[in-house]
Amino acid sequence: AQKVTQAQTEISVVEKEDVTLDCVYETRDTTYYLFWYKQPPSGELVFLIRRNSFDEQNEISGRYSWNFQKSTSSFNFTITASQVVDSAVYFCALSGVYNQGGKLIFGQGTELSVKP
Amino acid sequence: EAQVTQNPRYLITVTGKKLTVTCSQNMNHEYMSWYRQDPGLGLRQIYYSMNVEVTDKGDVPEGYKVSRKEKRNFPLILESPSPNQTSLYFCASSLQQDSNQPQHFGDGTRLSIL
Numbered sequence: 001a002q003k004v005t006q007a008q009t010e011i012s013v014v015e016k017e018d019v020t021l022d023c024v025y026e027t028r029d030t031t032y033y034l035f036w037y038k039q040p041p042s043g044e045l046v047f048l049i050r051r052n053s054f055d056e057q058n059e060i061s062g063r064y065s066w067n068f069q070k071s072t073s074s075f076n077f078t079i080t081a082s083q084v085v086d087s088a089v090y091f092c093a094l095s096g097v098y099n100q101g102g103k104l105i106f107g108q109g110t111e112l113s114v115k116p
Numbered sequence: 117e118a119q120v121t122q123n124p125r126y127l128i129t130v131t132g133k134k135l136t137v138t139c140s141q142n143m144n145h146e147y148m149s150w151y152r153q154d155p156g157l158g159l160r161q162i163y164y165s166m167n168v169e170v171t172d173k174g175d176v177p178e179g180y181k182v183s184r185k186e187k188r189n190f191p192l193i194l195e196s197p198s199p200n201q202t203s204l205y206f207c208a209s210s211l212q213q214d215s216n217q218p219q220h221f222g223d224g225t226r227l228s229i230l
Contacts, residue, residue: 004158035218045206045221091158102147102210103174104219106158 002027006107021077021110023092032096034075039089082114118143122222137192137225139207148190153204197229
């Protein structure tokens with residue numbers, strides 16, 4: 001079975017703080033893909049990153065960075081120097097090569113609130 | 117502009133009154149799917165389609181129907197809506213049924229069934 005767990009339901013930080021959103025996944029697939037999506041208050045889903053299971057290099061994009069560790073089945077997301085515009089719900093998702101219908105398995109989401 | 121368009125964005129209706137949520141994409145994508153988003157559950161797949169006239173159930177298909185008569189359109193049909201179908205719905209598409217493809221999501225449809 002495949003499963004994604006985002007244990008942090010809500011996080012509140014003050015602007016300019018760093019914040020890490022945790023994501024732990026379960027899968028029996030040897031080839032799989034991990035994603036992060038952002039859902040701002042307006043409700044749409046915005047794709048942030050895709051990582052395949054063979055690539056454990058960490059990635060940095062501006063203030064965003066991702067730490068993929070197969071040994072702990074985790075794909076954590078860090079926002080450095082958070083800003084009010086980062087306030088959103090963030091979803092981690094998993095898709096496997098042998099996954100039925102290319103389905104994305106989503107975590108429960110973490111609601112991030114960045115206060116000025 | 118590449119996009120997935122859902123209509124309506126918001127709908128309040130009553131139990132048992134048939135409704136259709138439309139979804140259209142302009143990217144010539146083969147793969148389309150529907151998800152519902154509920155608090156504490158994230159998004160769950162309802163139905164998906166790998167191409168025209170090819171559809172299959174996702175994780176939570178009960179109470180829903182879909183059709184794929186044209187490549188660009190993938191409507192979600194609630195024949196007899198019930199209050200437990202009150203939710204936020206997303207249509208998504210990707211180039212192929214390939215798990216490494218990021219899915220493009222519509223802006224969502226918020227349904228309230230009274």
